[in-house]
Amino acid sequence: MSAMTTTGAARRAAAPNLRADLTRTLRSEFTKIRSVRSTYWTLLLVVLAGITWAVANCAGEAAHWAQMAPQDRAGFDPTQASVVGLALLGQLVIVVLGVLVISSEYSTGMIRTSLTVMPRRAAVYGAKAAVLAAVTLAVAVVTAFAAFFIGQYLLRSTHEAATLSGPDVARAVLGTALYVTLSGLFAFGLGAILRSTAGAITAAFGLLFLVPQLAKALPSSWYADVERWLPGGDVTNTITSTQVQHNPNLFSAWGEFAVFGAYTAILLIAGLILLRRRDA
Amino acid sequence: MIEARRLTKRYGSTAAVDDLSFTIRPGMVTGFLGPNGAGKTTTMRLILGLDRPTAGTVTINGRTHPRLPSPMHEVGALLDARAVHGGRSARNHLLCLAQTNGIPVRRVDEVLGLVGLSDVAAKRSRGFSLGMSQRLGIAAALLGNPEILMFDEPVNGLDPEGILWIRTLMRKLAAEGRTVFVSSHLMSEMENTADHLIVIGRGRLIADCAMAEFIAQGSGQAVLARTPQPELLAAAVTAAGGTAAGVEDGELEVRGLTEDRIGDIAFASGLRVHHLAPARVSLEQAFMELTADSVEYHASVAGEGTEA
Numbered sequence: 001m002s003a004m005t006t007t008g009a010a011r012r013a014a015a016p017n018l019r020a021d022l023t024r025t026l027r028s029e030f031t032k033i034r035s036v037r038s039t040y041w042t043l044l045l046v047v048l049a050g051i052t053w054a055v056a057n058c059a060g061e062a063a064h065w066a067q068m069a070p071q072d073r074a075g076f077d078p079t080q081a082s083v084v085g086l087a088l089l090g091q092l093v094i095v096v097l098g099v100l101v102i103s104s105e106y107s108t109g110m111i112r113t114s115l116t117v118m119p120r121r122a123a124v125y126g127a128k129a130a131v132l133a134a135v136t137l138a139v140a141v142v143t144a145f146a147a148f149f150i151g152q153y154l155l156r157s158t159h160e161a162a163t164l165s166g167p168d169v170a171r172a173v174l175g176t177a178l179y180v181t182l183s184g185l186f187a188f189g190l191g192a193i194l195r196s197t198a199g200a201i202t203a204a205f206g207l208l209f210l211v212p213q214l215a216k217a218l219p220s221s222w223y224a225d226v227e228r229w230l231p232g233g234d235v236t237n238t239i240t241s242t243q244v245q246h247n248p249n250l251f252s253a254w255g256e257f258a259v260f261g262a263y264t265a266i267l268l269i270a271g272l273i274l275l276r277r278r279d280a
Numbered sequence: 281m282i283e284a285r286r287l288t289k290r291y292g293s294t295a296a297v298d299d300l301s302f303t304i305r306p307g308m309v310t311g312f313l314g315p316n317g318a319g320k321t322t323t324m325r326l327i328l329g330l331d332r333p334t335a336g337t338v339t340i341n342g343r344t345h346p347r348l349p350s351p352m353h354e355v356g357a358l359l360d361a362r363a364v365h366g367g368r369s370a371r372n373h374l375l376c377l378a379q380t381n382g383i384p385v386r387r388v389d390e391v392l393g394l395v396g397l398s399d400v401a402a403k404r405s406r407g408f409s410l411g412m413s414q415r416l417g418i419a420a421a422l423l424g425n426p427e428i429l430m431f432d433e434p435v436n437g438l439d440p441e442g443i444l445w446i447r448t449l450m451r452k453l454a455a456e457g458r459t460v461f462v463s464s465h466l467m468s469e470m471e472n473t474a475d476h477l478i479v480i481g482r483g484r485l486i487a488d489c490a491m492a493e494f495i496a497q498g499s500g501q502a503v504l505a506r507t508p509q510p511e512l513l514a515a516a517v518t519a520a521g522g523t524a525a526g527v528e529d530g531e532l533e534v535r536g537l538t539e540d541r542i543g544d545i546a547f548a549s550g551l552r553v554h555h556l557a558p559a560r561v562s563l564e565q566a567f568m569e570l571t572a573d574s575v576e577y578h579a580s581v582a583g584e585g586t587e588a
Contacts, residue, residue: 020352108363109363113420118351
């Protein structure tokens with residue numbers, strides 16, 4: 001405690017490097033995300049959902065392969081069979097993590113301390129989003145490849161198992177991981193806008209699952225125009241698929257991805273503007 | 281040094297902070313007093329840049345809070361002790377704060393020891409008592425070894441030992457030349473801790489003066505006399521030009537006359553007086569007198585004096 005007894009000038013001189021900056025805020029946000037249990041629970045659930053789906057689905061397909069009609073065999077996409085579960089179920093879970101990363105700051109009141117120690121709000125926001133994206137991407141990439149390899153191993157008896165060098169296979173596997181990551185950021189943006197855990201999770205599920213279902217109730221000519229612009233992109237027919245896409249109302253895999261990315265960007269930017277404008 | 285200049289914060293048509301100007305100087309404890317809803321917390325939030333003022337400015341060492349290059353080294357604040365993520369351990373909570381400003385890990389352990397939380401550093405703060413949470417909040421404020429410290433109701437929930445501890449800590453921080461700005465609704469606590477007072481009511485400045493001056497203002501130089509003959513003494517001092525009011529059985533509060541004069545009057549009138557001394561008005565009483573008009577919700581007849 002010798003520092004406590006020195007004069008003001010000496011204290012200032014003794015601490016020339018105590019500056020708040022983006023790099024340090026990134027480190028801080030990483031400490032935050034790794035020091036709460038909800039992070040581990042949600043990420044564990046993403047891994048379990050992705051792997052369990054791959055095992056159950058691919059083992060099931062392999063078991064029924066002998067009885068499968070030729071046209072069904074032709075339409076079978078071994079890559080998609082192994083990773084689509086991660087895209088759909090992983091999204092469901094990662095939405096919760098994405099919301100919690102920011103909404104828990106508001107529900108606990110921690111945001112006031114966070115913004116006091118680092119008053120550059122855009123840096124806090126950016127660091128939070130970047131750490132969420134990095135952690136989610138790391139887990140999603142590993143899970144996607146694990147699900148892919150486990151799935152293809154289980155499908156080996158069909159002689160249809162895919163390899164990473166196959167057309168569009170690597171894109172579908174990596175695209176799945178990116179899709180899960182983007183879903184987390186989509187939810188993060190909603191969390192920043194709504195500042196409430198329950199509200200933001202409800203909004204995310206509504207936009208990602210309910211809106212696409214409701215859109216199907218539209219007259220078919222309208223739906224044809226709307227389908228490609230729905231939030232969340234098309235997972236089953238484009239993003240996780242390696243097959244030629246026959247629906248003229250959808251974009252390509254990367255196109256659908258870009259649509260989802262654009263929605264996510266809008267939410268992230270809106271969240272940032274509101275964080276900077278509103279009283280904390 | 282904290283400087284507020286015509287600081288105003290409005291929520292709709294209500295002004296939480298209304299044209300407030302003050303300077304908080306280093307080397308002393310400045311108490312921040314006001315009835316509930318007077319705008320103390322809002323003022324502190326404005327100082328910290330959490331809320332944006334509707335008008336006016338408030339600066340810390342000449343800069344607004346968002347422009348401080350090393351915020352934790354310039355100001356440490358405890359606003360709400362419960363405003364932590366309960367799932368995070370005390371040490372990780374302090375670590376994530378320290379990292380934003382490049383404060384080394386050993387300082388985290390140092391402040392944990394300073395506030396007496398070393399033994400529970402690895403425990404999640406959800407299970408902390410309010411007293412422990414207050415200590416954790418104070419640890420966070422001290423992390424950057426700041427020149428300015430702000431505490432909003434720091435003794436809330438602390439046991440007598442804890443209250444003594446924080447009082448000693450605040451006195452020590454001020455003695456080291458730091459600026460200490462502390463709000464409290466426990467006026468007796470202020471009396472023991474603060475050198476200077478800023479009193480607000482309904483967001484407006486009521487007093488900005490030294491503690492002794494504040495108490496003197498409120499007391500109006502009253503003299504307390506204890507006598508078995510209060511009615512006769514009251515009549516005698518009134519005849520001599522003073523005013524007397526019965527405090528309780530056998531006690532009179534006399535204004536407008538000195539102790540010497542009252543003693544002489546009693547002697548001349550053949551009255552017995554057992555005690556005669558300046559009435560030591562507590563901070564609490566002085567505060568009540570000064571803020572009587574500015575309390576937001578009077579416990580009086582509805583519709584009376586609700587708006588200034």
